[in-house]
Amino acid sequence: MWVAQHSLQAAVMLFKDVDVFWVHFLLGLTAVQCEWSVTHSSRRVCGLKGASVVLSCTYQYPWKGRGDTYGGGEWYGEKSQRVIKHSHSNYPDCSLNIDKLSENHAGVYKFRFYTALHLTWITDKTGVVLSITDLQVKEEAVSRKQNQIKVTCSTSCILGSEYVWYKNGQILQGKTTASILLDSTKLPEKGNFYCAVRGYEAHRSPARCIPRKQCWGATYSSNSICALKGSSVVIPCTYKYPRDHRIKTKYWFNKQKSNNHPEDLLLNKEYWNHVQNLGIEDNNCTLRLKDIGVGHSGEYAFRFTTEQGEGYTGLPGVTIIVTALQVMVTSAAVTEGERVTLTCSTTCTLSDHPTFTWFKNSLIHKRTTDKNLHFDLVQGHDSGNYSCAVRGHESVASIDVFLYVRYEPKNVSVSLSPSGEIEEGTLVTLTCSSDANPPVHTYTWHFTTPARWSVMGTGESLTFNMTPVHSGLYHCEAQNEVGSHNSTDVLLDVKKEEDAAWPVKAGIIIFMVIVILLALGIVSLRKWGAKSTANTQRALENAQSDLTTVYSSVSAHTLPSDLTQRVGSHGLGDVQYASVRFSHTRRQEASARGLEDCVVYSNVRDLSQS
Numbered sequence: 204m205w206v207a208q209h210s211l212q213a214a215v216m217l218f219k220d221v222d223v224f225w226v227h228f229l230l231g232l233t234a235v236q237c238e239w240s241v242t243h244s245s246r247r248v249c250g251l252k253g254a255s256v257v258l259s260c261t262y263q264y265p266w267k268g269r270g271d272t273y274g275g276g277e278w279y280g281e282k283s284q285r286v287i288k289h290s291h292s293n294y295p296d297c298s299l300n301i302d303k304l305s306e307n308h309a310g311v312y313k314f315r316f317y318t319a320l321h322l323t324w325i326t327d328k329t330g331v332v333l334s335i336t337d338l339q340v341k342e343e344a345v346s347r348k349q350n351q352i353k354v355t356c357s358t359s360c361i362l363g364s365e366y367v368w369y370k371n372g373q374i375l376q377g378k379t380t381a382s383i384l385l386d387s388t389k390l391p392e393k394g395n396f397y398c399a400v401r402g403y404e405a406h407r408s409p410a411r412c413i414p415r416k417q418c419w420g421a422t423y424s425s426n427s428i429c430a431l432k433g434s435s436v437v438i439p440c441t442y443k444y445p446r447d448h449r450i451k452t453k454y455w456f457n458k459q460k461s462n463n464h465p466e467d468l469l470l471n472k473e474y475w476n477h478v479q480n481l482g483i484e485d486n487n488c489t490l491r492l493k494d495i496g497v498g499h500s501g502e503y504a505f506r507f508t509t510e511q512g513e514g515y516t517g518l519p520g521v522t523i524i525v526t527a528l529q530v531m532v533t534s535a536a537v538t539e540g541e542r543v544t545l546t547c548s549t550t551c552t553l554s555d556h557p558t559f560t561w562f563k564n565s566l567i568h569k570r571t572t573d574k575n576l577h578f579d580l581v582q583g584h585d586s587g588n589y590s591c592a593v594r595g596h597e598s599v600a601s602i603d604v605f606l607y608v609r610y611e612p613k614n615v616s617v618s619l620s621p622s623g624e625i626e627e628g629t630l631v632t633l634t635c636s637s638d639a640n641p642p643v644h645t646y647t648w649h650f651t652t653p654a655r656w657s658v659m660g661t662g663e664s665l666t667f668n669m670t671p672v673h674s675g676l677y678h679c680e681a682q683n684e685v686g687s688h689n690s691t692d693v694l695l696d697v698k699k700e701e702d703a704a705w706p707v708k709a710g711i712i713i714f715m716v717i718v719i720l721l722a723l724g725i726v727s728l729r730k731w732g733a734k735s736t737a738n739t740q741r742a743l744e745n746a747q748s749d750l751t752t753v754y755s756s757v758s759a760h761t762l763p764s765d766l767t768q769r770v771g772s773h774g775l776g777d778v779q780y781a782s783v784r785f786s787h788t789r790r791q792e793a794s795a796r797g798l799e800d801c802v803v804y805s806n807v808r809d810l811s812q813s
Contacts, residue, residue: 239264241297241314241327249360250304252337253406260297260314260331264321267294274317281330282310289314301333309335334360338408340396345384354413355382356398365401370394371419372504372518387414394515395420407519419444421488421505421517429551430495432527433599437481440488440505444515453507455480455490457499458520465506465516473498492523500525526550528591528601538685539583539610545576547591547601558594563587570594583610583640611686612639617679617693625669626698633665635679635690647680651692671697 240263250256258278264271276289278299289297297314312333315326336359345351356366368378371394375383379401385392395410395418412418424439444450454467455478468474474492477499481489488505504520526549533544547559561568561576564587569576578585586608592600615637625631635646648659652675659665659677667673676692 239318239321239325241316241325243327243329243331245331246329247332247334247360249334249336249358249362250301250308251362251400251403251406252304252306252335254304254403255300255302256304256333258299258301258312258331258333260299261295262297262314262316262325263295264316264318264325266318266320271318271320274319274322276314276316278312278314280308280310280312283307289316291316304335306335309333336360336362338398338400338406340398340408340411340413342411342413350386350388352385352387352413353382354385354396356400356408362400363402367399367401367404369397369399369407372516385413393418410519419513419515421507421515423517423521425521426519427522427524429549429553430492430523430525431549431553431557431593431596431599432497432525433494434593434596436492436495436523438490438492438503438521438523440482440490440517441486442488442505442507442515442517443486444507444509444513448509448511448513450485451508451510453482453488453505455488455503455505457501457503458518459501465504495523495525497525497527499523524551526553528593528599530589530591530601530604532604532606536607536609537581539608540580543578543581543585543606545578545589545591545604545606547574547576549574553593560592560594560597562590562592562600565590581606581608583608583613583638586640607640609640609685612637612643612681612683612688614638615679615681615688615690617677617690619693619695624698625695627669627671629669631667631669631673631695633677633679633693635663635681637681637688637690639681639683639685641683641685643681643683645682647682649678649680649689651676651678669695669697673697 242261242263244259248256248258262276264273267273273291273294276291276297278287278289279285287299289299297316299312299314301308310333311330313326313328313330315324317324339357341355341357343353343355345353356368365379366381368375368383387393393414394412396413397408397410399405399407410420412420421440421442428436428438430436442453454465454469456465456468457471458465460466460471460473468478477493477495479491479493481487481491488507490503490505492499500523502520502522505517506514508514529548531546531548534541537543545561547561559571559574559576561571568589574591576589576591586606588603588605590600590603592598615635618634618636620632620634621629633648635648637643643663645661646663647661648665650657650659665677665679674696676694678690678692680687680689
């Protein structure tokens with residue numbers, strides 16, 4: 204063997220740079236002498252349900268440290284198709300440890316590995332057969348020996364050679380075999396028996412009353428209860444004892460707080476106002492724990508004694524785990540549109556399949572039949588503080604957890620100061636606003652005209668003095684870590700100076716027109732007033748005259764010659780004098796004719812100039 208190994212080593216050194224194919228060829232020629240192997244110390248292993256087991260294993264490859272290296276290894280189950288990676292840190296140990304065994308772990312397991320020079324799997328074809336069993340206490344009568352009972356700690360496979368026996372919660376000293384003999388006529392050998400394998404005392408069999416006809420016991424509906432902090436827990440319980448005994452005391456205790464001596468919960472200050480015995484009738488030992496806290500976790504058991512000096516302790520008891528609620532988030536920070544799940548987490552599985560109430564910012568948000576709150580497409584408005592509680596116990600809610608939803612800028616808009624028409628030279632400020640999470644880190648201002656497009660600057664605000672070259676469309680772009688979004692365009696147009704003066708000029712023109720119209724009106728009113736006054740005076744004079752018809756008889760007289768000459772010398776023409784006589788008729792006729800018929804026409808010349 205030594206010669207073969209050294210010969211192979213020399214061949215490898217000689218063909219160090221030769222193709223791997225030839226190396227494998229050499230390995231194949233000498234495989235018989237090289238001992239690549241997987242070895243199991245036991246081909247069959249028995250595992251206890253709920254416990255752990257080790258599948259022992261070693262592996263070998265002969266050229267370790269001489270050009271060959273470990274490539275990788277794994278365990279795999281033929282039944283479950285499970286693959287368990289192996290670390291080579293403890294060469295040559297390849298043992299596998301399996302915890303919390305269940306029936307699903309039963310089957311054949313094999314280890315395999317490869318090296319740099321042996322690229323195909325190296326394994327043991329047989330492997331290890333793992334069987335899973337639990338413990339059961341069985342009772343059977345011993346043949347030919349009346350009153351003797353054989354009690355066996357039964358398994359489906361061989362676990363070990365040494366056992367531990369219990370009776371009424373106490374270890375039976377000196378009883379270490381898988382089977383023990385009892386005398387059914389002896390009172391001390393009656394009671395509840397259960398067993399365990401040495402080294403696995405935490406995984407005991409269920410208790411069994413022996414003999415069946417007369418036994419002591421306490422029966423619980425469950426071995427463990429998951430309770431919510433601040434809630435109430437009911438532990439249903441019944442107990443039994445020989446008919447010829449009478450109960451003296453009965454009480455519940457917490458094993459972890461009894462210091463190896465059961466102490467009544469009612470005498471413990473930690474349980475004042477938290478304990479209520481519901482077992483009023485005989486054989487009923489039901490207990491209620493109210494408003495429990497995390498400190499009330501532990502194993503609870505019922506104990507009673509009789510007046511005959513006997514007693515019974517119902518161990519193992521009921522393990523109560525008190526849990527608080529905690530909201531767990533699939534991701535601390537999510538982006539709008541992603542799927543998010545909030546979980547109302549507990550340290551154990553609540554026993555009564557509760558409905559969960561979800562709160563957002565201290566207000567009821569939703570109720571779910573399971574402990575998960577799903578957001579298929581989370582939105583920005585879903586951000587907030589979330590907590591959960593069990594329905595009916597909303598006062599005992601979890602601590603708030605903030606759901607942080609990131610989203611790109613929304614509702615981007617531009618505001619203008621000053622508003623309205625803008626004159627040339629006015630200081631103008633454009634301000635960009637948006638809704639974004641995380642906040643906007645960059646604002647970019649864009650300017651557009653029919654002739655050009657340009658970036659005017661960055662920042663939340665843009666300020667400049669308005670000139671004609673600034674006329675055009677403006678919009679801002681808001682950007683954060685998630686994305687960016689633009690506002691709508693805002694039109695800015697400078698107001699020209701002559702356009703600005705036009706309203707003043709128009710006002711002056713209107714004012715002058717009003718003044719002129721007022722002046723013309725005043726003049727017209729004056730003229731109309733004067734004419735009206737004259738007409739009024741004339742009407743008064745006519746009214747004073749008699750409204751009768753005036754008839755005149757006129758006789759012509761010739762002037763004296765000297766007077767005629769005197770008049771003619773002054774160029775006054777001929778003057779005739781009339782002698783007028785007026786006579787009146789009836790007033791009614793004058794009225795019928797009208798005033799216009801009463802006008803007297805005369806040709807008058809001024810003689811005063813003669």
